[in-house]
Amino acid sequence: MGDLTNGLSLKQIGRALEDPAFAPSALVGDLIRWTEDRLAREQELLERLRAIDAxxxxxxxxxxxxxxxxxxxxxxxxxxxxxxxxxxxxxxxxxxxxxxxxxxxxxxxxxxxxxxxxxxxxxxxxxxxxxxxxxxxxxxxxxxxxxxxxxxxxxxxxxxxxxxxxxxxxxxxxxxxxxxxxxxGVAAAVPTLVGMVVEGSNDVDAAEVLGTLSHNPGCTDRITSALVDELAAPTADSATRIRLIQALVELTGSTAQEVLRQLAHDDDHAVALVASALVGVLEERSPQDQADEGS
Missing domain, CATH: 1.25.10 (Leucine-rich Repeat Variant)
Incomplete structure (x- = not known):
């Protein structure tokens, strides 16, 4: 029947109809595809012209x-x-x-x-x-x-x-x-961000954003509680808990720091080491840094 991508003339359609092996549905199907392709090209052209006009x-x-x-x-x-x-x-x-x-x-x-x-x-x-x-x-x-x-x-x-x-x-x-x-500064993002830390997906970026959000007084306790809950989850392995600890250190306020001090004595040796090291980092911060975080 030939290539229908460029359409069929009436003469070509007549010859196809005279073919004993011709299936009408095949011709109709080809014509539908050709028409759809033509309409798609014309729609693309229309959109381009509208973009120029805009x-x-x-x-x-x-x-x-x-x-x-x-x-x-x-x-x-x-x-x-x-x-x-x-x-x-x-x-x-x-x-x-x-x-x-x-x-x-x-x-x-x-x-x-x-x-x-x-x-x-x-x-x-x-x-x-x-x-x-x-x-x-x-x-x-x-x-x-x-x-x-x-x-x-x-x-x-x-x-x-x-x-x-x-x-x-x-x-x-x-x-x-x-x-x-x-x-x-939208607090609705907190659950997803905490989930990113747990799953290890862009967890560093997520922890930094949680730290930024924690400067909002209404968010600090919410974020800290969410991270602590995940730390205590039975399914949290050592690597997950270490990521959560690293997120805690980004937060402002004394509650997160107290949690880190407690984790410095955790039964998981790796978790305790990381928490202890981060507590040391927090304690070395200047008084001005601590004042800025608490404001």
Missing amino acids: SAPTGWQGVLRIVELMRELNSTSAARRQQAVLARSEGVSVPTELLAGAVLTESDPHVAGALRWALARAGGDGVAALDAGAHSEDVDIRRRAVLAIAEMPEAPGATALLADALGDPDTTVRRHAALALGRR
């Missing part, structure tokens, strides 16, 4: 630059895509929708980082452009959306979207959201 171009140079950027972002070369983002001309407004769409589809980590950087500095409503991605059925798209939103701390609506992401079924999405929210 930038409110006032001259041909701006339009042509955006068209060229679109072409470069579709390159098969990751290096070329990254260069296109980093070398975009100053004074040429790049549509937020264009950058957001590229962020959500980019798989190369270096290019993705450059795109997030550009999107965070592009102005416009980048969070709104990422909203659909944050609720996509594709988990990779949701991960990219949350990472991009995390780099726009001042953008309206960013915190609300990240808070929604704390309930995402994907662990990675929840962890990205928790780190970003914790840096914003």
